[in-house]
Amino acid sequence: MKAQLTQKLLASARNRKEIRSLFSRWKKQRPKDLDERFHAAHEEAFEQIDCLDCANCCKTTSPIFKERDIVRLAKHLKFRVSDFSKQYLRRDDDGDWVLQTAPCPFLDSTSNRCSVYSERPQACREFPHTNRKNMGGILGITEQNAHLCPAVATMVESILQEVTD
Numbered sequence: 743m744k745a746q747l748t749q750k751l752l753a754s755a756r757n758r759k760e761i762r763s764l765f766s767r768w769k770k771q772r773p774k775d776l777d778e779r780f781h782a783a784h785e786e787a788f789e790q791i792d793c794l795d796c797a798n799c800c801k802t803t804s805p806i807f808k809e810r811d812i813v814r815l816a817k818h819l820k821f822r823v824s825d826f827s828k829q830y831l832r833r834d835d836d837g838d839w840v841l842q843t844a845p846c847p848f849l850d851s852t853s854n855r856c857s858v859y860s861e862r863p864q865a866c867r868e869f870p871h872t873n874r875k876n877m878g879g880i881l882g883i884t885e886q887n888a889h890l891c892p893a894v895a896t897m898v899e900s901i902l903q904e905v906t907d
Contacts, residue, residue: 747796747892754888754895761888761898764905765881772878779904780884783897784872791893797845797854799891804841805865807831812839818861870894 754761768776793799807815816826830847831839845851848858856862870887871880872894887894 744795747791747798750892750895750899751798751889753899757899757902758889760902761885764902765885768878769881777875777877779901780872780877780897783900784893786900787893787896791896793893794854796892797849799869800849800854800856800866801845802890804844804846805863805869807839807841807863807865811863811865814861815858815863818858872897 773779812827812831813823815821816823819826821829827839830842832842834840841847846856848856848862850857856866868874870884870891870893872884872887874880877884884894884898888898889895
């Protein structure tokens with residue numbers, strides 16, 4: 743299964759120009775059914791793909807930690823907020839709180855399970871953000887995620903096929 747997920751990411755990389763072109767057109771003029779296309783592709787992709795087979799998002803990137811995420815995680819781990827922030831977080835170039843390191847320190851590398859799953863940040867709860875409303879507003883991040891997440895790569899590939907057929 744892992745090889746298939748890697749193949750999805752490689753296919754997404756090969757289609758990078760085509761994806762960028764399509765998303766650029768959609769940013770200028772969004773199809774009325776854009777949300778529906780993504781939602782249908784989202785459901786289909788996650789019927790095939792189990793995040794625990796991959797966890798590439800947890801291995802390579804950091805979610806943005808909102809203040810409420812930091813407070814909740816610190817409490818869960820029995821840290822003071824300042825100590826939690828000092829040990830795990832840093833400010834990025836945009837001033838957002840992100841992890842100091844990758845992979846995520848809460849990821850069990852053998853099982854790909856999250857040790858703080860019940861208290862994970864909102865960004866982790868919502869990733870890959872493809873089942874939300876107003877997909878047109880996040881096409882840039884969705885394009886990036888297509889090269890990071892095999893499920894998003896699968897969704898985008900499916901949508902590209904619809905558009906080019």
